[in-house]
Amino acid sequence: MKEENVILVNQADEPIGLMPKMEAHEKAVLHRAFSVFIMNDHGETMLQQRAGDKYHSPLLWTNTCCSHQRDGETNIEAGKRRLLEEMGFQTELKELFSFIYKAPFDNGLTEHELDHVMIGHYNGNPSINPEEVEDWKWMCPSAIKEDIAANPGQYTVWFKIIFERFYNHLMDNANQDEG
Template structure:
């Protein structure tokens, strides 16, 4: 089944819709979101499944994705958190950012990303098609070595660079 993303201008205004993989191959700017889950000084990270079409095997935030055409951002964030990690919890929109990066396999992420944060202490039930592993990690430890480590997704590094986390 084809998935579509919402193409946006630099002000995050919708300018079109495009098939997801094609938009990444062409590096077209589109709307996205990331979910960050915290438990005190800890952050929940997942290792992206080896089956993912880009950034496979890298550690990333709890969930991320793209709202479907005509789907609002909070609903999309909740949907993906449940699809990826089997988690349902309250989320709060905190920030928006933009990044553009070559993520391998001739794919370019060019995303205006809305960040949603939640406090969570319960179990996770990761979907093996989405995540190979997960765990709670100390924020201070991640901050210390995220720039020098190759095991983290580009976008997670970017969120730390921008001090969004």
């Protein structure tokens, strides 16, 4: 299987080149990525547990799916593609916000990403790809926040960073809706 390239970007999210994914993670080079959060009608978030044979963060819990855009692919197209590849379903996605983070792993690799965070809605059960996903569950955001605080080692490094921003976005919008 040919290794995928990631899109290298500057801090303004302007593409500046392509690089093999592993090389970008070894060199900690800033590249474009996305994170998808799927919510249901009960206000719960779908989490996935990464497959046990993933090269980093195996068996840790994280958001519904995340990956890297391909050259020429929009953020939304990339999110929909990966959602289908990992979780086996399609739904409409909307981009919420983007931000830059840097997170080193125990294995010497580093995520240095300009992450586009997206949300979608779905009420069914996923048809998970066992090469990518070990398990899945629905959790309400406040329970996720509490569990991350109590059991941080059960979650991916990037999810802990991204979820805090996602949770604040949900709370800010809930407060605006009430006002």
